[in-house]
Amino acid sequence: MRVEYINPFVEAAYSVLTEVLHGEVKRGNLFLKASTKSVMGVAAIVGLAGEVEGRVLFDMSKQTAIKIASVMNMEELTELDELAKATISELANMITAQSVTKLHELGFRFDLTPPAIITGENMEVSDQEVEALIVPMETPYGSIEINVAIRQRS
Amino acid sequence: MSSLHAEQNVRGSKDNDKLEKIDFKLISFTLAGRDYGINILKVKEIRKAGNFTMVPNTPPYVKGVDNLRGDIIPVIDLRILFNLPAESKDATNLENIIILRLDSLVLGIIVDTIEKVVGIASEAIQPPHPIFGDINIQYIHGVVENESRLYIILDVDRIFGTPEKAQVSALPSAAEEAENTAEPASASVEVVATENVSLDLQFISENLSTFNQFFVSPINIQWTKSRLRAWKDLRKDENLDFQFTQKDDGEAFLSPFFSPQTGSLWTETQMVDLAKMLKLEGNNLVIWNPGCGRGYESYSLALMMETQFKASTYKVWASDLDLLSISMAPGLILDENELDLSWKSFTVQTKSGLQFNSNLKNKILFEFHDIKNINPFSKLHLVVIRDVLSFQKPHDQEKILVEITEKVKTGGYLVVGTNEVVEHENWRFVGHEPWSIYQKI
Incomplete structure (x- = not known):
């Protein structure tokens, strides 16, 4: 992945998560992954188009998703209902939008698609012909992996 | 290599090793909560013992001597030897001891707990890495993952022997x-x-x-x-x-392995020399420069294209697995005193120092990328991969070479390190010292 793209995603994820969770968020070591990767349970996916093509995937366990949705809504949720799903899509939207804004400031044009939420057990994600950058974030409510797979249109 | 690399190696090995044969067994044990292992061939037996006979005037890690069915053996507390916290047990509590048989010496080592015998494939053992820092790296034989636990294999010969x-x-x-x-x-x-x-x-x-x-x-x-x-x-x-x-x-x-101008810009003479051997023409030339580090090589290639192949348009795809180096590449700061005057017109003075101008920078795309993963290129005209293949595992070297061969156009070029040789039916040597250049036939 183009090196200029990395920081906007990392910074946006960090600042949005810190803000909405009012807590300490830690970033793990970034790494690259090409092969199929398992999804923890709840995945929000945002597509990117423009100078690049690809997608950003926010991956977390169901418990983490429910806890985060509870904090963001300021009420105790017990299951992954419509409200919780909408909250997680909003979180994905906020992070991606902030990254795209930062990229725009650097002169890169990206468009994004509305987020989609995918839930289930034993899911895997694989990308054709593109490697994914994994940004692990540790929140007080569990870990979120941000999986960015974009490539330059050649 | 970065810790990133080690992490990936460990992850990678998990997927592949399931099918591999088990040819290395280790006794696993813990010290201060971490998992360690010792080659089972070095272990004579394990036992519990206590009440060792103190020997005066010995280093603190020597607990004393023990009577092993008539043989007197020294007993060493591995936790003290490695400066790890050791809980002191009273006389009634027995310590866990691994009895080692080295070439000329039988001795006992005290550990926290002794777990089990773990069978692994010796190929799965990764070289030690500085991040496993509790113990001096030269005492570590390697690191291996088994059932999602990471075992640090100690080299007992090196710790206790010559x-x-x-x-x-x-x-x-x-x-x-x-x-x-x-x-x-x-x-x-x-x-x-x-x-x-x-x-x-x-x-x-x-x-x-x-x-x-x-x-x-x-x-x-x-x-x-x-x-x-x-x-x-x-x-x-x-x-x-x-x-x-x-x-x-x-x-x-x-140190003599590395190609000339590693980590610095090429001189104009070098560029002219290289350009003479490359017959590049036309537009939209695609140049791939994996392992570009901080980007000197990529900028040198762009400068060569600008000055020696003025008629052509081109793009340099540069990548490296070291996140720190590659992050700095787009904003590389040049030392004005060391800069060849010929390149002056390609630079611009910025707040942070002298940099290449955006015109040149726009020709290069720096990517954080692992060449062992998918490389989405086709019809490459030139691949410059100096001193990179030698730092990949042999089967990865082969894999990458096959991929390059697939992706380079017929007639395209491959430049490897000065001291590297490619022997492959598709590649014909067309270079001369110090350029190791191959053309695809």
């Missing part, structure tokens, strides 16, 4: 794979004395892969052989063994 013997314990190495003449541990100690060249080569390649992630293979074996001869003389003059036990020695060994 350094020469320690080298013999076999990590899988490039030379072994290539020549398939691996010797069992103890037998080869005497052979070294008889100056067996291929065995020495095996040792040195093992050292290089362990400490420097340099893998001896057909790509660099010629250089390694000739360097080994010079190295032995050099070390003899200094009264040192030719094998080494630390990364610094490996770096000294490898």
Whole structure:
């Protein structure tokens, strides 16, 4: 992945998560992954188009998703209902939008698609012909992996 | 290599090893909550004991001597030896002891808990990495993952024995794979004395892969052989063994390996020289520069294209796995005093210092990328991959070379390191010193 793209995603994820969770968020070591990767349970996916093509995937366990949705809504949720799903899509939207804004400031044009939420057990994600950058974030409510797979249109 | 790399190696090995044969067993135990292992062939037995007979005037880690069915053996507390917290037990509580049988010595070591026997494939053992920092790296034989636990395998020969013997314990190495003449541990100690060249080569390649992630293979074996001869003389003059036990020695060994102008811009003469050997024309030339580090090589390539191939348009795709280096590449700061005057017109003064101008920068795309993953290119005109292949594991070297061969256009060029050789039916050597250039036929 183009090196200029990395920081906007990392910074946006960090600042949005810190803000909405009012807590300490830690970033793990970034790494690259090409092969199929398992999804923890709840995945929000945002597509990117423009100078690049690809997608950003926010991956977390169901418990983490429910806890985060509870904090963001300021009420105790017990299951992954419509409200919780909408909250997680909003979180994905906020992070991606902030990254795209930062990229725009650097002169890169990206468009994004509305987020989609995918839930289930034993899911895997694989990308054709593109490697994914994994940004692990540790929140007080569990870990979120941000999986960015974009490539330059050649 | 970065910790990133180690992490990926560990992850990668998890997927692949399930099918591999188990040819290495270790006794696993814990020290201060971490998992460690010792080659089972070094272990005589395990037992519980306490009430050791204190011996006066010994280092603090020597707990005393123990009576093992009539044999008096020394007992060493491994936790104290490695400066780890050791809970002191009273006389009624017995300690967990692993009795080691080394070449000339039987001794007991005290550990926290002894877990089980773990069977692994010796190929899965990764070289030690500085992030496993509690214990001096030279005492670590390697690291291996088994059932999602990471075991640090201690090299007990090196900890308790003499350094020469320690080298013999076999990590899988490039030379072994290539020549398939691996010797069992103890037998080869005497052979070294008889100056067996291929065995020495095996040792040195093992050292290089362990400490420097340099893998001896057909790509660099010629250089390694000739360097080994010079190295032995050099070390003899200094009264040192030719094998080494630390990364610094490996770096000294490898220092003549690197191609000219590694980590700096090429001179104009060098560019003219290289350009003469490359017949590049047309527009939209695609140049790929994996392992670009901080980007000097990529900028040099762009400068060469600007000055020597003025009629062509081009794009340089540069990538590296080291996140820190590659992050700095787009904003590379140039030293005004060292900059060749010919490049002055391609630079611009910025707040942070002298940089290349955006016109040149826009021709280069820096990517954080692992070449072992998918490389989405086709119809490449030129690949410059100097001194990169030698630092990949032999099977990865082959894989990458096959991929390059697929992706380069017929008539396109491959530039490898000065001391690297490509022997492949599709590639014809067209370079001369110090350029190792191949054309695809």
